[in-house]
Amino acid sequence: MKRATRRTCYLALGIFVTSLQGLSPLAAEEPTLARLSFWVPPERMAELEAMYEKQVVPVLKRHEFTESSHPRRPTADSVFSRLFEFRHPVEVSPKLEELWEDPAWRELRRNLGTAFATGDPDGLIAFESHLYQTPSGPGxxxxxxxxxxxxxxxxxxxxxxxxxxxxxxxxxxxxxxxxxxxxxxxxxxxxxxxxxxxxxxxxxxxxxxxxxxxxxxxxxxxxxxxxxxxxxxxxxxxxxxxxxxxxxxxxxxxxxxx
Missing domain, CATH: 2.40.10 (Thrombin, subunit H)
Structure with missing residues (x-):
């Protein structure tokens, strides 16, 4: 229930896993990507981008999230997103758990929730964490x-x-x-x-x-x-x-x- 509650507020940030593939054939050396997305009113995108660079990036770097220059798939005008490289999808969940437990991350979520007045009952911004696009495993x-x-x-x-x-x-x-x-x-x-x-x-x-x-x-x-x-x-x-x-x-x- 605790995990579900974290994911229910209007302003959410989503982390999804994707691979560098698009519609082209997959290459074994291509990295896995995670997509970090924020939902905000379109007219406040510039404000969010400034806060992202100053507040979000330092925390993500401490947790070894490496930003990727791979082109992002188009999204709605209310979605702000960035991509991060990982070697394999299974690396993402442990990184997210570490992020959840970081007091600085919790404080950051509260600051963003307050700034955009769209936080959950605790005033925190929720984020999603699941696969976005990956080469299929063999099962x-x-x-x-x-x-x-x-x-x-x-x-x-x-x-x-x-x-x-x-x-x-x-x-x-x-x-x-x-x-x-x-x-x-x-x-x-x-x-x-x-x-x-x-x-x-x-x-x-x-x-x-x-x-x-x-x-x-x-x-x-x-x-x-x-x-x-x-x-x-x-x-x-x-x-x-x-x-x-x-x-x-x-x-x-x-x-x-x-």
């Missing part, structure tokens, strides 16, 4: 168990490779089953093996709520903290910073226009 694969049969039913359970708390299920165009679990990401069942993709493989959150395959064969995964699109090669993740009304995606539907 973890295990051989499925046989399950057991009773009349017409063939049941597969935890001991057969199914994670607890399946919230969503989808059969894709090639016949594979995708199972979205409450806390363990999404698993693909090909009839003999389960391959599971989690946050470590680029999924925005391990709490899966919904699954959709679009007309182009992309898999969309709605989670408790944003939306992931998987094309078989990379994960691209979306959150409130990208225009979503909220980060809890409990249902997905593709309309006639795609």
């Amino acid at each position: 973890s694969t295990l051989e499925a168990g046989r399950g057991f049969r009773q009349d017409l039913w063939h049941t597969l359970g935890f001991k057969d490779g199914v994670h607890f708390g399946v919230h969503a299920i989808l059969q894709d165009r090639v016949g594979h089953l995708w199972l979205g679990s409450a806390w363990n990401g999404i698993s693909r069942y090909d009839g003999t093996h389960f391959t599971t993709f989690t946050e470590a493989d680029g999924l925005v959150s391990n709490r899966v709520e919904s699954i959709l395959e679009d007309g182009n064969g992309n898999l969309w995964v709605g989670t408790g903290w944003g939306l992931s699109r998987y094309d078989g090669r990379q994960m691209e993740n979306f959150s409130r910073a990208d225009g979503l009304g909220g980060n809890l995606i409990s249902c997905l539907f593709e309309d006639g226009n795609g």
